[in-house]
Amino acid sequence: MDPLQPENDHLPSPPLISDRVLINGVVTPLTLTAEGELQWTTESGRGKSTTEKEILSFAVEGNKVRVKTLVESTGSSSICCGGSGGDYARKEFVFEPLYDESRKLWCDKLRQRLHSLGRPKRLLVFVNPFGGNKTARKIFVEEVKPLFDDADVQLDVQETKYQLHAKEMVRSMDVSKYDGIVCVSGDGVLVEVVNGLLEREDWRTALKLPIGMVPAGSGNGMIKSLLDPVGMSCSAASATVSIIRGHRRSLDVATISQGTTKFFSVLMLAWGLVADIDIESEKFRWMGSARFDVYGLQRIVCLRQYNGRILFVPAPGFESCGQPTSDNVDKESSVSDKTPGYQGPDTNLEDLEWREIKGPFVSVWLHNVPWGAENTLAAPNAKFSDGFLDLIVMKDCPKLALLSLMTKLSDGTHVQSPYVSYLKVKVFVLEPGTRIDEEDKEGIIDSDGEVLARGRKSYKCDEKALMSYGKLQITVDQGLATLFSPE
Numbered sequence: 001m002d003p004l005q006p007e008n009d010h011l012p013s014p015p016l017i018s019d020r021v022l023i024n025g026v027v028t029p030l031t032l033t034a035e036g037e038l039q040w041t042t043e044s045g046r047g048k049s050t051t052e053k054e055i056l057s058f059a060v061e062g063n064k065v066r067v068k069t070l071v072e073s074t075g076s077s078s079i080c081c082g083g084s085g086g087d088y089a090r091k092e093f094v095f096e097p098l099y100d101e102s103r104k105l106w107c108d109k110l111r112q113r114l115h116s117l118g119r120p121k122r123l124l125v126f127v128n129p130f131g132g133n134k135t136a137r138k139i140f141v142e143e144v145k146p147l148f149d150d151a152d153v154q155l156d157v158q159e160t161k162y163q164l165h166a167k168e169m170v171r172s173m174d175v176s177k178y179d180g181i182v183c184v185s186g187d188g189v190l191v192e193v194v195n196g197l198l199e200r201e202d203w204r205t206a207l208k209l210p211i212g213m214v215p216a217g218s219g220n221g222m223i224k225s226l227l228d229p230v231g232m233s234c235s236a237a238s239a240t241v242s243i244i245r246g247h248r249r250s251l252d253v254a255t256i257s258q259g260t261t262k263f264f265s266v267l268m269l270a271w272g273l274v275a276d277i278d279i280e281s282e283k284f285r286w287m288g289s290a291r292f293d294v295y296g297l298q299r300i301v302c303l304r305q306y307n308g309r310i311l312f313v314p315a316p317g318f319e320s321c322g323q324p325t326s327d328n329v330d331k332e333s334s335v336s337d338k339t340p341g342y343q344g345p346d347t348n349l350e351d352l353e354w355r356e357i358k359g360p361f362v363s364v365w366l367h368n369v370p371w372g373a374e375n376t377l378a379a380p381n382a383k384f385s386d387g388f389l390d391l392i393v394m395k396d397c398p399k400l401a402l403l404s405l406m407t408k409l410s411d412g413t414h415v416q417s418p419y420v421s422y423l424k425v426k427v428f429v430l431e432p433g434t435r436i437d438e439e440d441k442e443g444i445i446d447s448d449g450e451v452l453a454r455g456r457k458s459y460k461c462d463e464k465a466l467m468s469y470g471k472l473q474i475t476v477d478q479g480l481a482t483l484f485s486p487e
Helices: 005-009 100-115 136-150 165-172 187-198 221-230 236-245 273-287 290-301 399-410
Strands: 017-023 026-032 037-042 045-050 055-061 064-072 088-097 122-127 154-159 181-185 211-215 248-258 261-265 268-272 306-314 355-358 363-367 389-394 420-435 444-447 450-454 472-484
Touching (some): 017 100, 026 100, 045 064, 055 100, 055 136, 088 100, 088 136, 136 181, 136 211, 136 236, 165 187, 181 187, 187 221, 211 221, 268 273, 273 290, 273 363, 273 444, 306 389, 363 420
Parallel strands (some): 122 154, 122 181, 181 211, 211 472
Antiparallel strands (some): 017 026, 037 045, 248 261, 268 363, 268 444, 306 420, 389 420, 420 472, 444 450
């Protein structure tokens, strides 16, 4: 073997292009490396900008090339100009090749490099003007659209006019026209989009279309779960940047079944304390996310417990949780194969090792992703596509201990409490019952922030819900949906 070969393996790749250009009227060496980094050296020092994370687009203006970039607000270059706001600063870097052929070559190489990144070119954007503090329209116009414009992303914008509007649109849209869907809202519009895509005849193709979220609602749990692990703040700018960069990741989808009725969940299912706070706090929606804290305190002071039972198939490592049960769990009846759309995972429930936990319960909480809201790390060990749901169960807890426990939701340490059982499950069955102190009253079952079922004498019990207050079955399909992701 050639003894020099190992050294040759470590030689840097030749640059895509390197030439002398004018920057601020001064002849300056400029290089675009094979790794996509734009590098220059001036009297004030060296500068760089990466196509992967910072360069959004470029335009030719006469003899000049204007490069639009986005950099973290903490740092900027002396030869870039532009305004900053939020987590990122929009900057422009202008250089002038010394001759026409050089300018053409620079444009070709920059265009090829940016194209190779697989970024979205055209997006369908849903803006929910009614969510949270009703600021979605303002957030989109002032913080989101300028970044997409700088990145040369074409947008088809649709304001949602009523509940399930987004679901109706995606159910019939031409998915081939777009590179993705963006929800400027809380988590509710995301759930509508996923359910709409799953009801299409071409759901397998439709689910390959990535979905992006921009936080503009009360919850924002999904986008917080995406941004927090990589150290990005849960802001409109960070979320938009993660969409522009075009990275993707898969997401588990849970199918909640009751007879032939199905609902597809991507966030959570709750019954008991968490569901009561989530749904009954709607009367304080004008408070934004603070409504959960305010009403949560009220619900703890007047604590409810519910009769019932849960059954589950534990994930590996959690086989000792609960008690074994000999009950046969039958698969929920599925709708006809002729019905269009996804019908849920084909799981053989008879050959599984079932466990059970009997009530009464304070709270039963299933989570698909770590964060339930921007300040609620509900399931710190949850993964986006591990094929399991994280189950958080509380059977009994003194009120003072519960108050202390609720303050730990922001960092996820509540799951370490002796009053909390925290495990992972593959399949789950909920058999909800009545309140233990008032047996003529039942509870609410909440999935992804919407009421799935309302029991007798529960909050707004006269309003129609998708399912009845009875036995539900939840199964998981690993990595079924696709999200835009920061990495």
